[in-house]
Amino acid sequence: MHYYKRNIGDYAKKAGRLTMLQHGAYTLLIDACYDREGFPTFEQAIEWTWASTDAEIDAVKFVLSRFFTVSEQGEYVQTRILEEVLMYHKNAETNKRIAQERETKRKQNSTNRALDNTQRLQAVNEPSPNHKPITINHKPIKEIAPPEGVLESVWQDFVSQRKAKKAAITATAIKGIDREARKAGISLNDALQEICARGWTGFKAEWLTDKNTSWADKQREWVAEATGQTKAYEPDVFDIAMQDARRIS
16 A cells, blocks of 8 residues: 555654654654555565664664564564554455446446337337238339239329229239139230229129120110010010110100
8 A cells, every 4th residue: 555644643652752763764664564565574674674784773673672563473563554454455345346336337327228229219110009010912012013914004004093093002902803814814914904994993803794795785685584585686676676665765
């Protein structure tokens, strides 16, 4: 330890009668003990104080015999210095422990702040509770190239029509149209073209079957049902029946 308290009154009370040479020997000894945090043998005491003359060596001997006690190891120990050195080490251990606890707490707080910031960022980026995530089946077709075999012009007309009707353009919808087109025996391109021409939103195979039935054929069916005949009408018979129907109306 490089610092210790020196009470002038206590020192004067204890060592007030020493000669100047003895005061010097005593001061050098206690400074060396505090600095080395240990106690010297007689030979070490002579070395620590740089005593070289007989008078200086006698002054060191007097101070050792008057203010120090010889231990079993031959070291000259002073109780007050020993107590202060032990207290210094105890305080150093306490301060070290407090510093370690403070550093651990600081690191933990830093980690907690980082976690809090991460959670806040995740909360900001999370979708609202009412938001329905877009799955692959709901991904807008506008982000995908036109299906294979479909002309660009037909595809653009189809997209525009679906938008106008506020109908979502999804992969599932296109798959359904393609499936119905196969049932009707036509290509997907023809099905989409038919949708655009007819103003439909979707497509069913039976819709195309109904469309292919001519207006005259439907009238023939109605006349057959009205007259109770099951045999298909010949054109001339059908024309006569239609004329009668007009006269009645």
